[in-house]
Amino acid sequence: MPLTLSHVCAARTAFLIMACIALVGCAGSDRWASSTGPDQSVFALEHSDLELSFPLELQEVRTLTDGREMYGAHGTVTNKGSVAVDMPTLLAVIRDKKNQIVFTQEIRVQKPRLEPGEVLSVDDILVAFPKGAKFAEIGWKR
Numbered sequence: 048m049p050l051t052l053s054h055v056c057a058a059r060t061a062f063l064i065m066a067c068i069a070l071v072g073c074a075g076s077d078r079w080a081s082s083t084g085p086d087q088s089v090f091a092l093e094h095s096d097l098e099l100s101f102p103l104e105l106q107e108v109r110t111l112t113d114g115r116e117m118y119g120a121h122g123t124v125t126n127k128g129s130v131a132v133d134m135p136t137l138l139a140v141i142r143d144k145k146n147q148i149v150f151t152q153e154i155r156v157q158k159p160r161l162e163p164g165e166v167l168s169v170d171d172i173l174v175a176f177p178k179g180a181k182f183a184e185i186g187w188k189r
Contacts, residue, residue: 088141089148090186096128097135097161101169101185112173118173118183120154126161133160139173140189141180150176153188 058108101122106157126132154171161167171189 058120063116064134066090089151090138090184091135091189092187094135096130096132098125098127099123099137099185100125104105106183110142113177116178116180116182118176120169120171120173120183120185122167122169122185124156124161124167126163127164129163131162133188134158134167136188137169139171139182141173141176142182142184143177144181146182149180152176154185181184 070171099122101120105121107117107119107121108118111117118139118141124137134156135154139152139154140148141150143149150173152173154169156167156169158167
């Protein structure tokens with residue numbers, strides 16, 4: 048059977064998924080690929096009642112037809128508290144292999160306030176970050 052474009056795309060996708068899994072290592076499931084955890088000089092402290100969840104299997108990195116890379120941030124924010132909470136701004140920080148910040152972007156959320164027990168689905172696309180990007184962190188903006 049000849050090698051087709053769909054085979055090449057499938058192999059590339061499988062490679063990217065394996066690379067992301069390898070990069071996550073011990074970082075935990077709430078970060079796409081972060082070897083150091085959230086950098087407190089970039090991110091605000093955790094919000095005790097709000098829980099971020101951005102599982103690796105929901106994150107995606109793709110090369111667009113024009114050559115730019117795209118990162119899809121997909122996850123949830125859950126209000127674990129007993130009172131309504133104003134939604135702080137989420138921030139995606141993209142780093143290179145030397146752990147230098149190469150791109151930052153606020154992540155859009157659809158609700159300004161979460162009620163107790165409410166789960167907010169977060170889906171945003173980051174485009175035009177540098178090709179040397181290797182790690183992504185998602186946290187609360189300072």
